[in-house]
Amino acid sequence: MAATIKDVAKMANVAPSTVSRVIANSSRISEKTKERVREAMNELGYHPNFNARSLANKSTKTIGIIMPNSAKIAFQNPFFPEVIRGISMKAYQEGYGLYLSTGQTEDEILQEVKNMVYGGRVDGILLLYSRINDKIMPFLIEEGFPFVLIGRPYKIDEDRVTFVNNDNFKAAKTVTEYLLLLGHERIGFIGGHLDYVVTIDHMKGYEQALTNVNIPIREEFIVHHEEVKEGGQNAIIELMSLVNRPTALVVSDDIMTFGVLRMLADMGVQVPHDMSIVSFNNVMISELSSPPMSTVDIHIYDLGFEATDCLINKIHHPTSGERKIIIPHRFIKRQTCNKQEERV
Structure with a gap:
């Protein structure tokens, strides 16, 4: 029989609510307690049902990543694997998964973004590029959906967009x-x-x-x-x-x-x-x-890491305002x- 959250709580000598907070990586729980709970989860073979948690919390714990054109073309350039490495590290630290776009054309990518937003598939979106006459940013701004841009917004008021860029x-x-x-x-x-x-x-x-x-x-x-x-x-x-x-x-x-x-x-x-x-x-x-x-x-890795940090902050604090971060170059x-x- 599969272990339950109550089994974990009993073994770790904590309340079931504490186990839930550890799973959510709450800052209210000490690292010592987190370690004890995680050891109990490992020993019992307990795996959280994130789908059920998503329904209860209206959160997917997933970030959408929007690539330019298709992933096949983008991955021919080492910039994108490296920036995703930075994204992955921060996402892992915060307990988020990644949802990668696969659209081949601008219209397909826009439709994919709409599916992510309207279908509740992700909590926020990272745009890995900025282009002229972009349709995605205006859509996300209009919807009030959390997103962060890696790059500089073009002909959009910078006070309306959080972005991470180089000079x-x-x-x-x-x-x-x-x-x-x-x-x-x-x-x-x-x-x-x-x-x-x-x-x-x-x-x-x-x-x-x-x-x-x-x-x-x-x-x-x-x-x-x-x-x-x-x-x-x-x-x-x-x-x-x-x-x-x-x-x-x-x-x-x-x-x-x-x-x-x-x-x-x-x-x-x-x-x-x-x-x-x-x-x-x-x-x-x-x-x-x-x-x-x-x-x-x-510093490609830093671009991805900082952008993910900004996005997760926007997800948790929707009224915190927009930020502009410039990563130094050398x-x-x-x-x-x-x-x-x-x-x-």
């Missing part, structure tokens, strides 16, 4: 200034799709750095591709076909930079001797490129940059 404008401006200090003036920019706010912020930071030193913005030096690795390869073909090629590149994603490096190698262009490159994200394999990438560490100099005057 992507400043990061792009900084790495462009670094290339300028190395003597480069013909600096190209390779970015993702212009629908995404992070791409816009990167491009604006890049352009501001050039404007500050009176270097004209050359439209032919700015290339955008939605694909990750393939996009980097195609962008290089475009840029290297120019009569006056760039001598340095700002690339908005490490995986895209892998495509750039591969195509440059095929063309016999040596990095950093013939071309300097700076990138973003500092994914785990960026140090394994040849040569190792100079890149901006945006420029990591490796071996893909060189001084312009040192090139032959």
Whole structure:
């Protein structure tokens, strides 16, 4: 016969209500008592019926995670597994499960979000991206449903949205200034799709750095591709076909930079001797490129962890107000940059 909550309470010498609070990870219960109750649960093989608890508490103890496009495409970029690692850690600490979106198109994703909200499937939602003309954020705001954005809201009053982000404008401006200090003036920019706010912020930071030193913005030096690795390869073909090629590149994603490096190698262009490159994200394999990438560490894990912390706080304290958290970035100099005057 399966153990009951009363059996656990008897073994741990506590009231059944205390066992319920331990299961809910209540801060009102001491860690010592929690440990004793959990030991009793393990010994008796007791497993809480979270479905029954959800019906009673009107809580699912589940967080919805909304990916850009399909999970299949998103997971080709190590950014998303790493940000979900941060989300998972905080969710685990607080006793929450995760519900991952699987929609292939923007309309499918919106319908999935509506199903989550109207069907009571999740207590809150994490948006892992921000895009122009987004339909999901306005819907969640109108419904008053708890959500947190990883990124920056576009043309939505920031006081209406809790978000966790990097200062992507400043990061792009900084790495462009670094290339300028190395003597480069013909600096190209390779970015993702212009629908995404992070791409816009990167491009604006890049352009501001050039404007500050009176270097004209050359439209032919700015290339955008939605694909990750393939996009980097195609962008290089475009840029290297120019009569006056760039001598340095700002690339908005490490995986895209892998495509750039591969195509440059095929063309016999040596990095950093013939071309300097700076990138973003500092994914785990960026140090394994040849040569190792100079890149901006945006602390992806922390983005996920802090966003989940904010969301759970919103779920528990709906009237607490919106928050804006900026995760610091760090420029990591490796071996893909060189001084312009040192090139032959």
